[in-house]
Amino acid sequence: LFTVYYGAVINPESLTTFKALPRCLFLVNGDGYIDWIVDDVESSDLQNVLASKGLIDIDVYVLKNGEFVMPGFVDTHTHAPQVPNIGSGQQYELLDWLENVTFPMESKFSDAEFARKTYPSVVQRFINAGTTTCCYYATIHLEATKILADVVKHQGQRAFVGKCNMNRNSPDNYRESSEEESIAATKELIAYIQSIDSDLVHPILTPRFAISCTSPLLSSLGDMLKSDPNLAIQTHISENQNEVKLTLELFSESTTYAGVYDDHGLLTERMILAHAVHLGESELQLIAVRKAGISHCPTSNFNLRSGMAKVGEMLDRGIKVGLGTDVSGGYSPSILTAVQHTSICSKMVANHSMHQSSSSNGTFANKQLPMTTLLYLATMGGAEVCNLSHKIGNLQPGKSFDALIVSVRHDAGNPAVWGFEDDFEHVPTKEELEGFLERFLFCGDDRNISKVFVQGRLVGGKSFVKGA
Ligand code: GUN
Numbered sequence: 001l002f003t004v005y006y007g008a009v010i011n012p013e014s015l016t017t018f019k020a021l022p023r024c025l026f027l028v029n030g031d032g033y034i035d036w037i038v039d040d041v042e043s044s045d046l047q048n049v050l051a052s053k054g055l056i057d058i059d060v061y062v063l064k065n066g067e068f069v070m071p072g073f074v075d076t077h078t079h080a081p082q083v084p085n086i087g088s089g090q091q092y093e094l095l096d097w098l099e100n101v102t103f104p105m106e107s108k109f110s111d112a113e114f115a116r117k118t119y120p121s122v123v124q125r126f127i128n129a130g131t132t133t134c135c136y137y138a139t140i141h142l143e144a145t146k147i148l149a150d151v152v153k154h155q156g157q158r159a160f161v162g163k164c165n166m167n168r169n170s171p172d173n174y175r176e177s178s179e180e181e182s183i184a185a186t187k188e189l190i191a192y193i194q195s196i197d198s199d200l201v202h203p204i205l206t207p208r209f210a211i212s213c214t215s216p217l218l219s220s221l222g223d224m225l226k227s228d229p230n231l232a233i234q235t236h237i238s239e240n241q242n243e244v245k246l247t248l249e250l251f252s253e254s255t256t257y258a259g260v261y262d263d264h265g266l267l268t269e270r271m272i273l274a275h276a277v278h279l280g281e282s283e284l285q286l287i288a289v290r291k292a293g294i295s296h297c298p299t300s301n302f303n304l305r306s307g308m309a310k311v312g313e314m315l316d317r318g319i320k321v322g323l324g325t326d327v328s329g330g331y332s333p334s335i336l337t338a339v340q341h342t343s344i345c346s347k348m349v350a351n352h353s354m355h356q357s358s359s360s361n362g363t364f365a366n367k368q369l370p371m372t373t374l375l376y377l378a379t380m381g382g383a384e385v386c387n388l389s390h391k392i393g394n395l396q397p398g399k400s401f402d403a404l405i406v407s408v409r410h411d412a413g414n415p416a417v418w419g420f421e422d423d424f425e426h427v428p429t430k431e432e433l434e435g436f437l438e439r440f441l442f443c444g445d446d447r448n449i450s451k452v453f454v455q456g457r458l459v460g461g462k463s464f465v466k467g468a
């Protein structure tokens with residue numbers, strides 16, 4: 001079975017361009033892939049165009065005025081077991097926050113029953129926020145992490161699921177007892193995720209951060225990466241100044257934080273590095289050469305007082321960048337909040353650099369990021385960081401239909417359309433549609449996300465009823 005959609009489409013294209021198409025016609029096939037797209041079809045011409053595709057007398061899903069389709073969001077960094085902690089411990093910086101708030105909550109997932117009760121609503125929360133692909137950290141617990149993978153598969157999200165590797169510098173009740181135990185459990189998780197036979201769920205190596213891992217553990221993970229060319233890896237880097245200092249004390253043979261990961265064979269194009277707030281020049285160069293990706297997590301970076309990442313500079317260097325919610329360092333599971341804080345962060349970096357007379361010769365460095373770039377980072381940028389751009393990120397024939405139906409109508413409860421929404425004949429102009437997008441990105445929320453599709457399957461959104 002296939003579905004034909006007709007209406008407004010927002011389609012990102014590059015860091016500096018996107019398409020706002022007020023009357024687009026496209027077909028999603030029974031396997032959840034986009035078959036074809038026609039950019040501009042007048043309603044009087046609809047039947048003719050369908051007939052030219054061999055489609056006669058078929059139902060078309062017609063979007064209302066104030067609704068549009070756009071690619072789903074990619075959250076390149078978040079912590080599923082920290083969702084129950086959202087909004088607590090807001091007074092701490094990173095290392096104290098981990099000790100006092102985060103590790104105590106994560107340790108509860110030693111109880112598989114707790115995981116079974118908690119993870120379904122966690123995953124649905126991310127889906128309903130419009131996240132169609134999510135990079136999850138679980139905990140150190142194999143059983144609970146398998147449960148998270150099961151839940152993600154069952155609820156139909158596209159995801160990377162990783163069991164944290166942590167064999168030092170955390171409490172006794174929340175630490176793996178040896179490198180061997182950590183590696184064995186990691187291998188078992190990978191085998192398990194491969195055995196549940198899902199095209200959507202991928203395993204990912206997850207050394208929490210250098211501080212949590214001994215050098216032999218990092219080396220063993222490097223060996224695993226080398227022996228499996230499809231395996232992805234995620235970690236934290238250079239988030240907080242005390243963290244950077246402690247990392248360099250623990251790894252005195254390495255000259256920089258990025259160097260620690262590189263010296264253990266972890267810094268490759270399959271690496272997702274979260275935060276990257278305090279990186280130096282040589283580290284940025286190394287990351288660009290290794291083609292690793294960066295997950296920009298501004299909500300968390302503001303909230304834990306970590307600092308402001310220089311995203312524009314990374315983009316000018318050609319480094320892949322996506323957005324991350326980093327729950328619960330970040331207090332919002334929505335990439336929309338990350339978009340808003342990415343904008344504010346870029347504005348404050350620009351403001352600060354003006355007072356410092358820093359260079360703004362590049363396209364993005366030390367400038368505020370325009371809406372087009374924000375849209376790109378939330379979708380295609382995330383897809384690149386996950387090495388999934390051949391599959392997702394925007395709407396193109398051959399790509400998966402991972403998409404949102406967004407409503408900025410009055411009946412959504414958080415409108416951007418005033419006065420003319422019941423006029424079904426009204427087709428928004430390109431400018432009106434761009435205005436809808438801006439309002440959605442800067443003040444939209446779950447109320448505006450009516451439907452969430454992954455691989456063509458309806459998996460969430462405001463109008464989604466479980467089991468229906
Ligand atoms: N560094 C190591 N672990 C964490 C975590 O859970 N959250 C954040 N924000 N940083 C980390």
Ligand code: FE
Pocket residue numbers: 077078079236274326329
């Ligand atoms: Fe994090």
